[in-house]
Amino acid sequence: MKVFDSLKKQLGPGLMFAAASVGVSHLVQSTRSGASFGLELVPLIILVCFLKYPTYQFSSTYAQATGSSLLYGYRDIGR
Known part of the structure; x- marks a missing residue:
């Protein structure tokens, strides 16, 4: 156990x-x-899976480094 x-x-x-x-x-x-x-979309799905991981990695690293969520970061850039 x-x-x-x-x-x-x-x-x-x-x-x-x-x-x-x-x-x-x-x-x-x-x-x-x-x-x-x-099965026509399998190559696209594999590509999206490879692109999805770095996005999740960056967003969690950004939130940890700044103490703010990624959405708030985008909001602040837009101002």
């Missing part, structure tokens, strides 16, 4: 972030697009 508790503490924040990143809309739209387009 000790191993499970240690693993839970290490993986917990990452799993919560992943769960928040993949919502119901992702699941619904992926099955819908699969039914409509088949």
Whole structure:
């Protein structure tokens, strides 16, 4: 049980972030697009997955460095 508790503490924040990143809309739209387009969109989906990670990495690093969310940062730039 000790191993499970240690693993839970290490993986917990990452799993919560992943769960928040993949919502119901992702699941619904992926099955819908699969039914409509088949495997034609697989290269695009792989590309988007590679582009999505750096965006999440930057936004969490920005929030930690500035103490402000990325949306507030964009708002401040627009002023």
